[in-house]
Structures are given as structure tokens and as C-alpha cells.
Amino acid sequence: MVKSVTNNRYIQIDDLRNDNLIKYTDDDKGTFVEPSDVIIAWDGANAGTIGYGLEGLIGSTLARLKVIIPHIDTNYLGRFLQSKFKEIRNNCTGATIPHVSKVHLNSLLVPVPPLPIQKQIAAVLEKADNLRQQSQQMEQELNSLAQSVFLDMFGDYRKDAMSLKSSLGEVADVRSGVTKGQKLEGHKLTTVPYMRVANVQDGYLDLSEIKDITVKAKDFEKYQLKAGDVLMTEGGDFDKLGRGAIWSGQIANCIHQNHVFRVRLCDRYISEFFAYYLQTPFVKQYFLKCAKKTTNLASINITQLKGLPIPDESIGKQQSFLRIIDELKALKEANFEQQEQANAHFNSLMQRAFKGELDLKDVA
DNA sequence: GTTTTGTAATGGATGGATCA
């Protein structure tokens, strides 16, 4: 939506976390917030989320907290309420959808030091929060660095698609998995775990919920996964087309359903290399171009997957690339530790700040 | 006026019917 001179910003839950998608409304009815107000998500899965420094009309699931006495710094109050997030959530009412309890919110005792001290505390917490966010940003940059290394070593196949002589179907055994609901009478059966679409995420496997399926014994042999197989989903969001992850044998005797394709590469290719290749703009573009698109969803079939052009890179070059990736992984692990420390530091500061235990000279 | 409950819209996963 394009902002006109008369439009107000329309603030919803997501706007409390980031400014990624700013919306505007012509409407002038409803609750208007100013930068000096604190906003709280009043109901829903994100009840208790705090925002401040925003100006516009708020949605019905948000509530405005207006400071009615002088000498209260908005940033300080916002940080205080953020520090009470768990407590606010624990006191929510509602059987299915949590609602912030106004009684509890009003009962919170806000420590009120002199205004300059409030501003100092808010500034210290802001600084610690920024450090925390820098670590998170570093993680994202390390992830995109892996893709840059790939492009540096192998080039951008979008500019040199003619160099890709092989297709996936020629260098790998690609098949879809077992279909649920088959007639099983008269067959020897076995019940085994199986991978569903929900288990296969972009670059990793979500194994938090594994379901079992009863299949014919001969089908089990056909669909059984082996370490090094790459699992890919049929479709989903446009930006998640061709999402896949490497199966490394995490669960014994596991198979896959018909909406999850299994790619078993020949020995000229290393699974990890193929997994990074799947992340390249060229592959994303290929899937997007050939996918069948319906409202907000896109899907590929096995023929299109088998037709994916594959680069003919030597094993040595693939291994060189993966050695660099290993170094990046080490950096990511180090950054992860820093991130944990930054989070712990921020949480500790937050708790101490509102108990009056923060020595501002030490943290300035 | 406030809180709780209900519902529509939307996004996404998957079972199973249909077709080659």
C-alpha cells in the first residue's frame, strides 16, 4: 500500500518486532498511539509482546499503555515490561487463546528512579540488545557467505546454463515415496517410521514428531532411506520450492511418503555439495520456472525434478568447497557461543536493572 | 466498558482420487 499524506500507519503484532512490512490505512477511527506510548499485544499466540516508539492506529489485538504521570521514560517502561514478559504470559486468562490480564498488568510495580537514571538504564539495555542483535546478524551473514563461496568457486550457473550437460535423473536415482491408504490385505506387513513434508525443512530435518506407517514388507525395502540420501519436498511457498535436507540415518528403518522425493546420487557427487547447489539462485529459478502454481502454493513433479540440470564438477573440487564450508561451520559455532553469552548478558542486565542492582558506572 | 468466545481469512500439510 502506498502512503498518502492523510494515511496513518496501521500497527499490528508483527510491527512490534520489526519494520519489515509497514502498512497504512485511510481510517481515522480507532486507537491512535504516539511514540511516547507503549504498545502490548493483548491476545493471541504473541500476547505480552511489547513495542514502543511507534506512531499510528493499532489493530484490535493490541492495546495502548499511555504514561499519565510525568517523569517516566517510555523506553525505560517498555524495557521494564519486556523484562516481565514471562510473568505476564503466566498470568494470561482464556482457555485456548491467551489474553493479557488487565488486573495483573495493573498490579505490576514499576520501580521509578529519577528520569536521568531511567534514561541511562534504557540506554544500557539498548546497547546490550544491539550486541545481541549483531550476533544474530553475524549468523545470517555466515549463512549467506557459504552461498558466496559456492558462487566464487563454481560461478553463477544462471549465466552459464549451457555448461550443465547432465540432468539429475541421469546422475541420481530419484523416486517418490509410499502412498498411504493402499490395500494391504494378503501381504506381509511391517510398521516403520516415515518422513513427511513437515519433517523436511530448508537445509535441515525437523525430527520433533515422527509418525509411523504400516506398509508391505516389499515396499519397505523399496522406500527405505540410506545415509547420504537427499530428501526434497513436492512444493509449498514459492520461496521454499525445492526445499531439501540430507538424510544421515538419524532413525533406523525409516521410509518416506509420496510427497517427499528421495534423491540418491551416484558416486560422482557428494550429498553436501548437492545440498548447497540446491540453494543457488539458478536452482531456485529453475524450480520457480517449471513449478505448477496455484493460489500461494507451487509444486514440482518428479519429471521436473529429474530434469534439473546438474554441474559436472570434479570430486576434488567438491571436496575443496566442503573444506571451506567446514571452516565456516567452526566460525558459526564460535558465533553461536558469543550469541549465547550476549543473550545471557542482556537477560542478566534486564533483571538487575529493575531490581536496582545495576551499577551504571560499570556498564556505561 | 471489559473480557471471553466465535468466526472468517489465510497459509500450509497431506490423504486419497484419478489418470497414464
Next chain:
DNA sequence: TGATCCATCCATTACAAAAC
């Protein structure tokens, strides 16, 4: 029989109506 794709179900969110 395997591949494809439609229909349906489920979860989440935003909003509105009903109940207190």
C-alpha cells in the same frame, strides 16, 4: 502401479459479537 494433483483438514491470526 506409480505419478500427479485436487480436496480437505488443521493452525494461526485478526476481527467482531456476545456475555459479563
